[in-house]
Amino acid sequence: MSVSVELLRDNVEPEDVALFSTFTISATAWLLFSTAVGVLLSFKFPYPDWATNPALSFGRLRAIHTNDAFYGWASVALSGAALYVASRTSGIPVAGKRFAWGGLALFNIAAILGTITLDMGINNGDQEYREWVWWVTAVFLLAVIFTFTALLTTVAKRVEREIYISNWYTLGAFVFTILLGITAYIPVYQRGLGQVAVQAFYMHNAVGMWFTFLALGVTYYALPKLLNRPIYSYALGVLGFWTNLFFYPVIGAHHYEFTPLPWWFQTLAIVFSVGMLVPVWAGTGNFFLTMRWQWETVRRSYALPFIVVGVAYYFLGSTQGTVEALRSLQTIWHLTNYTVGHSHATMYGFITFIAWGAIYALLPRATGKRPPVLATGLHFWLATVGVTAYVVFLSVGGTEQGLAWAAGDPFIASVEAAAPYWAGRAVAGLFMFLAHVIFAYNVFMMTVGPSRESDRYERRPAPVQST
């Protein structure tokens, strides 16, 4: 009988189990909501007359889809995992639990207020990923500060001597995001072209300094834990941390190439985008080398395949980002749906798959309840096939758009050229949404669902707890 290492239950105090479970359940609810909105949006491309209503219009729902996926789902899922990782690697329960609970409440208040205001057409000027008006973002930043307090207190009180590399990344993510959020919402230096520069800085940093750092942080814990072997190179992890910190903040202007932003400023962003290959390849190389010759373990695990796909999309999506930044390719791809494909390769293929991998890896260890194997497999394949089809459809469709423009065709030709790919994307989106419904079922089974025979059968005796 093969007993996977995933079945060893951690010695966790009940409130920490509740904390991790509640963060995950809350995040899952936002995943379902934001991607239901995403599916609705994708069907508006082939059926533009469908749901003609201000509250269901494309222009309002698009920001609800992106912001709730970012700040309701991915932020909360990864924050919950980060707290759990901090507690495990520090050898103590989560400290400052009031702050952690408060953070979770504030994350939800922000996402609810943000959804309502955006649907009423109240936004921060269509600035991508910071569409929430300042007072909604203030609630979100308060959530980040609260959660950071719990995380920092846990790591500061640790009984281990070294700060494990995971905590470098996750602590960094919180510090950077607090600074970024404040920088993004002070209006005095954001008039006209000045705001374009700030938006360029903001939109890429929100992704790179928050989600990338959180996802890498939890991967540095979940991956070695699942494989039961140390990370290939601690030094590569440290290199990745500092090079991410030095390269990421400069590359934002590659979203605004061929705009009136100073030409050298755009060139600087392109050069640093090439520099991003260092942290990306250091990180992915490190992860794949940690997995080397363990493919049988990967195959038998239900959590590892998610991390494999996540790391693969981190490599592909980020390398694609570097290539896309080059001016010669931007002339065709920029402003097309190619970029939407890219953002799903990274925010979904990378960030969301890592969040799933971490949840499947760590949540059963905390609760002692495994997800059903068949449902987990279905989740994995629907999501993997879905997102891959999604990215391929929009990459090809986007290229068609760009080529139609370059050919000097009437504008509507680019719409007609992309139309079949938009229809395909909507179907791919449906696959992804279906995967999320199954994931929600699995989260139920891992948390509040009944304990099953198979869990009791394979679980090692839980260490005696002092409760």
Next chain:
Amino acid sequence: MNNVWVLVIAAGAIYGCFCILMGVAPGMILSHTPPVAGLKPLTAAEARGRDVYVAEGCSYCHTQNVRPLVQDKVFGRPSVGGDYAYDTPQLLGTERTGPDLSNIGARQPSDVWQYIHLYDPRALVHESIMPRYTWLFQVRPSASAGEITVPLPPGYAPANGVVIATQQAQDLVAYLKSLKQLPLGTVK
């Protein structure tokens, strides 16, 4: 590394410098870009129309940035920083699912065309996938004096009554018509 405070403060200080160097400083300098010669701030109606444009998220599909590329020539001359001197929030956009609107006031100056197109884009461009903005209009049995009725082609008009442009629609069209690129010449 085993001092968490050193780690957090060092990483925060480095990133704080980046926030100033790559965010605040460029923002501050470029916020003072002078307007192109002859550019005027929007009128009250145009500014209200711009608010409708922002609230409805038009810039998720329409850019306002003509690139110095051959394929963008159809939309006007390449944009310059001075075009955006009164443009806050900025609406350059990152997606061009629909055409660029930097110069739409010159390219499509007809009120009637804009009203019909906002009410039902497919009445004018059959393959268009733009949403209908019917909530910027009212359907009533008949129009009162001074009201703007929208002459929709057969098959696109409601079965009974006339389509009337609300104040929001009028403001939005005023804004769209204000989007005209000024000739450069005095500006390098």
